[in-house]
Amino acid sequence: MPERPRPAPAALGGGDLLRRVLTLRTVVSTSAGLTLATTTFVAAAQMASYVAGDSAWIAVLVAGVLALCAAAGFAEMNGMFPSAAAIRVYLHRGFGERLALVVSFLYIGVVVAVLGAESFVLSQAIAYVVPSVPPLVWNVALIALMAAVNIRGVKVAGAFQDVLTYGLLASLVAISLVAFASPGFRPTSLLAPGPAGGLLQSVALGVFLFIGFEWVTPLSEEVTQARLVPLGMLIAVGLLAVTYAVFVVALTATVGKEALAATPVPQMLLATKVLGGAGAVWMLVLSLAASATTFNAGFGAGSRFLYAAGREAAVPRWFARIHMRYFTPQNAIVFLFGFTLVSTVLVGLTGRYTLLVDMGAALESIVYVLVSLAVIRLRRKEPDLARPWRAPFVPWLPAFTAVVFAVLAVGALADDPWAPVVLAAAALAVTGYVVWVVPRLRARAERERLALRAGRSAAGRP
Amino acid sequence: MHVATRDELSAALDDFVRRFRAEPRLKQMTRDWNRTIHVAADDVAGAEFTLRLEDGELSLQPGPPAGPAELAVRADLATLAAIFRGEMSPTEPYMSGRLRIAASEEDTMRLDVVTLMIWDA
Numbered sequence: 001m002p003e004r005p006r007p008a009p010a011a012l013g014g015g016d017l018l019r020r021v022l023t024l025r026t027v028v029s030t031s032a033g034l035t036l037a038t039t040t041f042v043a044a045a046q047m048a049s050y051v052a053g054d055s056a057w058i059a060v061l062v063a064g065v066l067a068l069c070a071a072a073g074f075a076e077m078n079g080m081f082p083s084a085a086a087i088r089v090y091l092h093r094g095f096g097e098r099l100a101l102v103v104s105f106l107y108i109g110v111v112v113a114v115l116g117a118e119s120f121v122l123s124q125a126i127a128y129v130v131p132s133v134p135p136l137v138w139n140v141a142l143i144a145l146m147a148a149v150n151i152r153g154v155k156v157a158g159a160f161q162d163v164l165t166y167g168l169l170a171s172l173v174a175i176s177l178v179a180f181a182s183p184g185f186r187p188t189s190l191l192a193p194g195p196a197g198g199l200l201q202s203v204a205l206g207v208f209l210f211i212g213f214e215w216v217t218p219l220s221e222e223v224t225q226a227r228l229v230p231l232g233m234l235i236a237v238g239l240l241a242v243t244y245a246v247f248v249v250a251l252t253a254t255v256g257k258e259a260l261a262a263t264p265v266p267q268m269l270l271a272t273k274v275l276g277g278a279g280a281v282w283m284l285v286l287s288l289a290a291s292a293t294t295f296n297a298g299f300g301a302g303s304r305f306l307y308a309a310g311r312e313a314a315v316p317r318w319f320a321r322i323h324m325r326y327f328t329p330q331n332a333i334v335f336l337f338g339f340t341l342v343s344t345v346l347v348g349l350t351g352r353y354t355l356l357v358d359m360g361a362a363l364e365s366i367v368y369v370l371v372s373l374a375v376i377r378l379r380r381k382e383p384d385l386a387r388p389w390r391a392p393f394v395p396w397l398p399a400f401t402a403v404v405f406a407v408l409a410v411g412a413l414a415d416d417p418w419a420p421v422v423l424a425a426a427a428l429a430v431t432g433y434v435v436w437v438v439p440r441l442r443a444r445a446e447r448e449r450l451a452l453r454a455g456r457s458a459a460g461r462p
Numbered sequence: 463m464h465v466a467t468r469d470e471l472s473a474a475l476d477d478f479v480r481r482f483r484a485e486p487r488l489k490q491m492t493r494d495w496n497r498t499i500h501v502a503a504d505d506v507a508g509a510e511f512t513l514r515l516e517d518g519e520l521s522l523q524p525g526p527p528a529g530p531a532e533l534a535v536r537a538d539l540a541t542l543a544a545i546f547r548g549e550m551s552p553t554e555p556y557m558s559g560r561l562r563i564a565a566s567e568e569d570t571m572r573l574d575v576v577t578l579m580i581w582d583a
Contacts, residue, residue: 081559084567089559097558153568218567304567311553311574320578324491327571 022223026158027232031216032240033165035209037294038122038287039114041267043208043357044248045260046415050202053189054253057245059199063206064241066408067213069401070368071237072391073375074214075230079388080378082226084218085308087367093382094374098434101314103370105430108305110356110363110423112336114211115298116343117356119143122291124264129284139344146295147337150303153326154296164289169243171286176250179274187253204411207368208361209244213237215297230389250274264353299336306332313445314438358412358419365409372398372405466543468509474546475501475511475522481548481580482520488579493518495572500531501546503539533565533573548581 048056077090087107091100123138179185193199213236220229252260255269263269271283307329310320323330347353376395378385391397413420482488496516503509512527513520535542541560544550552574555561563570 081562082564083556083559083562084570085557088557092558100557155568222566300567304571307571308553308557311551311578312557322571322575327568327575329571 022158022219022228024223024228024232024235026162027216027219027223027228028235028239029162029165030158030219031213031233031236032169033161033293034212034215034297035236035240036165036168036290037118037212038125038267038291039118039353039357040209040244040290041251041287042121042264042353043205043361044244044251045263045266046354046357047202047205047209048248048252048257049261050198050205052192052194052198054187054249055189055191055193056202056248056252057190058193059202059206060209060245060248061241062199062203063209064237064244066203066401066404067207067210067237067241068234069397070372070405071213071230071233073368073372073398073401074217075233075389076375076387076391077371077378078214078217078220078229079226079390080385082217082220082229084304086214086217087371088305090371090374094377095370099370101434101438102427102431103367104305105309105434106423106427107363107367108302109426109430110359111298112302112339113343114356114360115143115295115340116345117347117353118291118294118298119340119344120347120353121264122287125268125284125287128265128268129280136348139348140341142291142295143337143340143344146299147333149296150299150333151323151326151328151330153323153328161293164293168286168289169239171282172243172247175271175274175279175283176246179250179254179270182254182274185253187249190249200407201411201415204365204408205357205361205415207365207405207408207412208357210237210240211360211364212294212297213240215301226388299333302336303329303332306335313442314434316441317445352416352418355416355418355422358415359423361412362409362419362423365405365412368405369402369409372402466540468503468506468539471501471503471509471539471543471546472511472524474543475513478546478580479513479520479522482576485579488520488576489518491518491579492520492572492576497533497569498527498529498531499533499535499573500527501535501542502526503542504536505538509539533563533569535561535563535573537561545577551581552577 044056044060047059048054050056051059078086081089081093083089088100088104091103119139119142120135122142123135126138127133127135193202213233216229216233216236220226223229251266251270254273255266259269260266267283267287268280271279273279275282306315306319307322309315310317310329310332319329319332319335321331322328343356347356375391375398379394413423492515497514499513499515501511501513510524510526512523512525512531514523514527537545537555537560541550541555545552545555545561552561552563556563563573565573
């Protein structure tokens, strides 16, 4: 279908007829809440290992500023295409369906695999406080619970999300400040991160701390003003950057890098050192809260992506089957339950939870590169399309963002020699699937559709 | 795809409503889902319709809804007509950004299931 210039939504005669209830407060809390996860504490500890002394906060802030640059591109795209399908739509419009499908499959695959790592890390945190139950039991129970919650279609209400996120951020800052006030707190090299290569590597891993801020875009049609989503994303990234910067200084200066390198639960060590047993329980509650929204968002995004892929015959139609009482994609959720279980068992067996952090940071960086390039491309390809929010300094800012995140993707993959191997293998497999299998699935679906219509006509049904 | 007119979209929506009423499972499925759906073409002024679901009964009115709608479905006229005629799955234009559905995730899913049951079940 030929593209044609479209009028701005305000000119549509009815663009404001939708019920809109969400405010900036909830947009910020949702964006930050989807980003906060228990594995981000592990990523923060990983970051610290690449810089001198307690200077990882510099890498956090640099990663935060760069995430803001990426957020500007997401904001423009979200304004143009306010869709729950988000990057799938952005990349489709920018580069065509095939690349959009490959990247979306990879992205969702890595996100769900990271949920396996999240479950593993969270189960370790629970076992830290309740050691009588093996972590694997918690692990399986958590994933099963999340699958059940998603099939039931339970949603986190806006007010609850506000309490959860702002409570989490305030608690992390509070625990960090208590650490700052402790008698033995003596940070070193606060302003001297050491060699540039180490700082780059640290910033590359820092991208992981901000994964998911853009997942707030599906709320764009429920907010009271369209501009609140882009604004909320920017504020959320800023809040997260400051919180993590304070937290990582407390973490490294209080726990020490040697202890951090050997644990999947750095946050628990910090809380115990600062506040004893009560601190550990408090931090466990925070970890549970951080993981809850991550699990829910990951399962939600993954299952709906698979459902949609099933509807468009990019995967077998089995994935498009829904639960007729709760209207949730039950088969896709069951599949994700199995996928996450395999991921978490592999993480448990190998102990390589940081591999998924590396892959997550790298793939997120690649997505930022592509979205930034799509902003530039669409400004030329579809200049008349309404842009309620325009990224500044185009093409220079998105070009800069694309180059920087391309370098950071390489940096993140350099953290573990297996990361580029696994990611390249996955990319190859997904590309082969999209090029060879998807067209056949679609051709078969079209044949079935025509046969169904013919059968209906023969039976005299409409 | 040929260039559609407002009347063609109107006819497609009429047909959609007729098929909905002919499928008893849909009445059962939507009996507790009372919603107003605003269907608007974004390339032709005035090509707007309101679908109203009330106690499992679907009705169609020309023009925008009198009050706020729970769902808004927007695309160019040709795409909307093709979707409501069942010639095109809504997923493909949705994934390409041509079709925009402004609604909660649950409502979007339910609407998709309705189209699925009308055309593909």
